[in-house]
Amino acid sequence: MITARPRGTADILPEEAAGWRYVEDTFRTICREYCYEEIRPPIFEHTELFERGVGDTTDIVEKEMYTFRDKGDRSITLRPELTAPVVRAYLENNLNAGPQPVKLYYTGPMFRYDKPQAGRFRQFHQLGAEVLGSPLPAVDAELIAMIMKFYGRLGLKGLELHINSVGCPRCRSDLRERLQQFLDPRLSSLCSNCRGRFLRNPLRILDCKEKECADISSGAPTTLDCLCPDCESHFSSVKGYLDRLGIAYQVDSRLVRGLDYYTNTAFEVMSRDIGAQSSIGGGGRYDGLIEAVGGQPTPGVGFALGVERILLTMKGQGIELPGRDRPDVFVVNADPDTEREAFEILFALRKGGLSADKDYLGRSMKAQMKYAGKTGCRFVVILGGNELKRGAAGVKDMASGAQVEMTLNELAGQIKKKMYGGE
């Protein structure tokens, strides 16, 4: 072998790919029901889009981006998330000039240079949605409802929905001041990481997991203590919609999203079944982002869900996923001299609307039968010299073992009747 796959990547083999397809299809169906349309931005973007659109004090931009210079000496970055690219596409294609709001969804790979562990990869996959152009709290609630509906449809149980409001820039500068006042005398007890955050981004100290920091900040003012009347009313309105839909949540004032342009609502869904990387989806409102990327001030909300973590949770909860596809029919020919006829009949079956395969290794009849059994096919069509002369073939039901004779020109129709048509 020349080389192994790069660290933190995975080969999704046919068996698992079926489960992926199922999860993605379920998501697409929900998106259609909620009237979100698909968008497919590129896999890579100019680096400055993420520097400005994600925030250059975030871990993503500081140390996790796959960045390189292309042959035209442009700085290019493999997308670590898709909110900023979607906003860029919205502006670049003048979607802001059409009917508002614009409701979009996406699926696909993202790239972050992290150290891999359970539920964390360097290439991972997200399902996401964004609503651009509406400031109303009902949209926040719709997105959250959509996520919970999706998880429910997959059969996931016992998930925790955490929500919080981080307010607007005015609330945050208020909080920032109060936090710094509160923390200043205790600064020496904080972890080194948080001492660094004290000036740059004190909000992040709130969700530091170090015991010392958590103890100290447990008495600190939180985002909710500093909401202005507008933000306060936005937050209670979101909660009201969720209550009305019967969606359970817990308010978590320590939930602070790492991205710089988040405003008001922040939410995260946690799974207990997949180890330390317990977040299987999250999102929030980002009314400051579009302006930061260069557009007119425009409100936005969105979420992203991790496909790998969803699949891990499903596995952990013992939820069955579809396996690989099985052929309807496998053509076995008993006599090597009739291989041409077998080939023709194979294509006739396919033309008749069945998924069909045959042996391509010139195997003995017994070996063909054995192989047919391994493909999991529902029927085997057996071609022998004697029946062929009469224009007929044997059709064996692999589950029951029962075999009947059918004329060649009605093979596909008769088999379909056996599959779908009662008897």
Added chain:
RNA sequence: GUGGAUGUAGCUCAGGUGGUUAGAGUACCAGAUUGUGGCUCUGGGGGCCGUGGGUUCGAGUCCCAUCAUCCACCCCA
């Protein structure tokens, strides 16, 4: 980026204190069955023992380094 555990057939794993041609189960292929899968039996192919150094008469086994995987911290999906 920091720390811990683990690397032996495709897969799951054996291989006391270094000592001949490195084993099992399973999977794969073939035969037993001259035109019929699953069960059973028999046989067969398949190993740079993660990689590179070192110690030794001799290393799968001991030492060092390196890479990879898993797990945790950090962060997030």
